Amino acid sequence: xxxxxxxxxxxxxxxxxxxxxxxxxxxxxxxxxxxxxxxxxxxxxxxxxxxxxxxxxxxxxxxxxxxxxxxxxxxxxxxxxxxxxxxxxxxxxxxxxxxxxxxxxxxxxxxxxxxxxxxxxxxxxxxxxxxxxxxxxxxxxxxxxxxxxxxxxxxxxxxxxxxxxxxxxxxxxxxxxxxxxxxxxxxxxxxxxxxxxxxxxxxxxxxxxxxxxxxxxxxxxxxxxxxxxxxxxxxxxxxxxxxxxxxxxxxxxxxxxxxxxxxxxxxxxxxxxxxxxxxxxxxxxxxxxxxxxxxxxxxxxxxxxxxxxxxxxxxxxxxxx
Amino acid sequence: xxxxxxxxxxxxxxxxxxxxxxxxxxxxxxxxxxxxxxxxxxxxxxxxxxxxxxxxxxxxxxxxxxxxxxxxxxxxxxxxxxxxxxxxxxxxxxxxxxxxxxxxxxxxxxxxxxxxxxxxxxxxxxxxxxxxxxxxxxxxxxxxxxxxxxxxxxxxxxxxxxxxxxxxxxxxxxxxxxxxxxxxxxxxxxxxxxxxxxxxxxxxxxxxxxxxxxxxxxxxxxxxxxxxxxxxxxxxxxxxxxxxxxxxxxxxxxxxxxxxxxxxxxxxxxxxxxxxxxxxxxxxxxxxxxxxxxxxxxxxxxxxxxxxxxxxxxxxxxxxx
Numbered sequence: 001x002x003x004x005x006x007x008x009x010x011x012x013x014x015x016x017x018x019x020x021x022x023x024x025x026x027x028x029x030x031x032x033x034x035x036x037x038x039x040x041x042x043x044x045x046x047x048x049x050x051x052x053x054x055x056x057x058x059x060x061x062x063x064x065x066x067x068x069x070x071x072x073x074x075x076x077x078x079x080x081x082x083x084x085x086x087x088x089x090x091x092x093x094x095x096x097x098x099x100x101x102x103x104x105x106x107x108x109x110x111x112x113x114x115x116x117x118x119x120x121x122x123x124x125x126x127x128x129x130x131x132x133x134x135x136x137x138x139x140x141x142x143x144x145x146x147x148x149x150x151x152x153x154x155x156x157x158x159x160x161x162x163x164x165x166x167x168x169x170x171x172x173x174x175x176x177x178x179x180x181x182x183x184x185x186x187x188x189x190x191x192x193x194x195x196x197x198x199x200x201x202x203x204x205x206x207x208x209x210x211x212x213x214x215x216x217x218x219x220x221x222x223x224x225x226x227x228x229x230x231x232x233x234x235x236x237x238x239x240x241x242x243x244x245x246x247x248x249x250x251x252x253x254x255x256x257x258x259x260x261x262x263x264x265x266x267x268x269x270x271x272x273x274x275x276x277x278x279x280x281x282x283x284x285x286x287x288x289x290x291x292x293x294x295x296x297x298x299x300x301x302x303x304x305x306x307x308x309x310x311x312x313x314x315x316x317x318x319x320x321x
Numbered sequence: 322x323x324x325x326x327x328x329x330x331x332x333x334x335x336x337x338x339x340x341x342x343x344x345x346x347x348x349x350x351x352x353x354x355x356x357x358x359x360x361x362x363x364x365x366x367x368x369x370x371x372x373x374x375x376x377x378x379x380x381x382x383x384x385x386x387x388x389x390x391x392x393x394x395x396x397x398x399x400x401x402x403x404x405x406x407x408x409x410x411x412x413x414x415x416x417x418x419x420x421x422x423x424x425x426x427x428x429x430x431x432x433x434x435x436x437x438x439x440x441x442x443x444x445x446x447x448x449x450x451x452x453x454x455x456x457x458x459x460x461x462x463x464x465x466x467x468x469x470x471x472x473x474x475x476x477x478x479x480x481x482x483x484x485x486x487x488x489x490x491x492x493x494x495x496x497x498x499x500x501x502x503x504x505x506x507x508x509x510x511x512x513x514x515x516x517x518x519x520x521x522x523x524x525x526x527x528x529x530x531x532x533x534x535x536x537x538x539x540x541x542x543x544x545x546x547x548x549x550x551x552x553x554x555x556x557x558x559x560x561x562x563x564x565x566x567x568x569x570x571x572x573x574x575x576x577x578x579x580x581x582x583x584x585x586x587x588x589x590x591x592x593x594x595x596x597x598x599x600x601x602x603x604x605x606x607x608x609x610x611x612x613x614x615x616x617x618x619x620x621x622x623x624x625x626x627x628x629x630x631x632x633x634x635x636x637x638x639x640x641x642x
Binding site (some may be wrong): 152168178180249255288 | 395396405406452453454468470473475476477478479480481482483484485487488489492499500501537568571574575576577578579580605606608609610611614
């Protein structure tokens with residue numbers, strides 16, 4: 001019997017990385033998550049992922065043929081196959097990630113920004129199948145974005161277009177992981193939400209469950225849990241975060257006129273407590289022609305990891321071209 | 322002798338409108354400027370432009386054949402051929418500008434945003450000939466922008482992409498002509514510069530030539546003249562305006578990764594007094610990968626009106642397709 005073709009889809013995140021074997025129809029096999037260990041060199045992560053992927057593939061080796069490798073990574077450059085100065089990883093300046101994985105598997109490989117991969121997954125397998133213009137936003141350790149224009153990822157001159165996380169919210173604002181100040185990602189991301197909690201605790205005198213958690217220990221999940229219990233600080237932190245997000249979504253609409261936004265990643269799982277204030281603030285800041293017309297949607301691929309499917313979608317479309 | 326083909330290029334601005342007859346090589350004949358009279362209905366302007374254009378064409382009628390009409394107008398929609406809620410014109414909600422001009426001349430016609438037209442002119446006849454990714458910005462009564470991605474105008478889902486003038490500088494900031502608050506255009510435009518002068522006069526106690534001019538009378542030219550005489554308020558007004566502009570240019574880079582920005586329009590004529598602080602502020606707000614790599618350039622077509630050439634470029638390329 002002929003073997004079924006699959007590709008290895010890899011999503012490298014600031015905290016965790018995932019991989020899975022993606023069939024042409026979007027079926028994802030053996031999805032596995034492992035810690036990224038951001039302070040290790042890139043080569044260690046590539047070796048670790050490759051070793052786990054080979055092990056995970058063993059049960060499928062008789063029935064499936066591995067054809068290529070798609071990678072989503074922060075600050076990845078599709079044009080050059082490299083990862084450059086990733087803001088949340090202590091890697092060297094420029095990592096030839098495509099060549100590193102090619103050396104491991106001797107198969108075609110391609111890389112794109114993790115958020116571009118999420119956008120490709122959304123377009124190939126998710127809620128954006130019928131759309132030509134949309135923006136996918138990943139909310140986790142950072143804020144990534146993939147902008148689709150005329151059915152294609154917007155890469156721009158350098159391959160780095162679609163970095164909404166590093167647009168400016170406050171010119172003299174919070175220090176960001178990228179070295180700049182006031183970036184959107186420093187406000188709207190899992191750590192950004194936690195920073196907002198501490199800013200609110202500092203400003204206000206309200207009782208809060210979050211007064212008992214250290215800066216080091218606090219996670220976005222704690223904030224969400226507190227908000228669902230009616231904690232005022234936690235609820236306000238989501239409202240502040242949503243308002244900032246909405247304002248920058250309106251800016252993104254003014255740039256590219258998308259049909260919709262799709263959200264994925266850990267913080268997006270908070271859902272309406274974040275998206276409702278974001279929607280309100282976006283609407284307030286949209287030109288009249290756009291009002292009420294641009295939905296904020298959760299990725300339909302959330303459960304199976306849209307970024308792994310997207311990394312798979314990337315190499316599938318590379319091989320089909 | 323065979324007649325030479327020309328198209329009528331029309332640029333509709335908030336204060337003045339221009340037209341000219343554009344040959345295939347970018348030669349522009351009989352360029353004419355007339356007041357827009359923004360409080361008149363659109364049909365009056367169309368009739369007035371058409372009448373003047375017919376008169377201006379008379380000396381060329383024996384040697385040239387008019388083949389089409391390209392129009393650049395604020396809030397124009399390329400897809401529908403209409404102008405919708407233009408922020409600086411008291412027109413009805415949706416004006417079928419393409420049909421109105423077709424009715425006058427019985428020739429092919431197309432419309433695009435005035436800033437998109439400037440971008441097309443820059444790409445066909447100006448400094449962006451070799452570029453696939455750039456942004457053209459028109460600085461006058463408003464701030465318009467045309468974003469070019471992969472050698473094509475970015476229109477987005479609705480045809481209204483590339484409206485950087487209505488991105489948000491200050492959420493609760495200045496009232497903008499579009500009805501929103503805090504838009505870039507309310508700070509970075511000829512009237513925005515004047516508003517900044519009055520804000521600075523209100524805040525500071527420094528002597529200024531501009532203390533003797535009323536709000537109604539002050540123009541960007543006055544501010545420029547005062548700045549060249551060393552007036553501190555005028556100089557600071559340009560510095561503030563440039564800083565705000567630079568921050569939003571950095572945001573635009575994060576969205577679309579252009580090779581360069583091109584500036585045209587009355588306020589752009591101020592040159593380095595505006596562009597130098599803009600450049601500095603853009604650089605501060607750019608991701609490291611972009612620093613020192615994205616020039617802010619004055620349009621090489623400034624003198625002959627890049628928008629008229631761009632409107633001509635629009636219909637030339639429509640007819641060639």
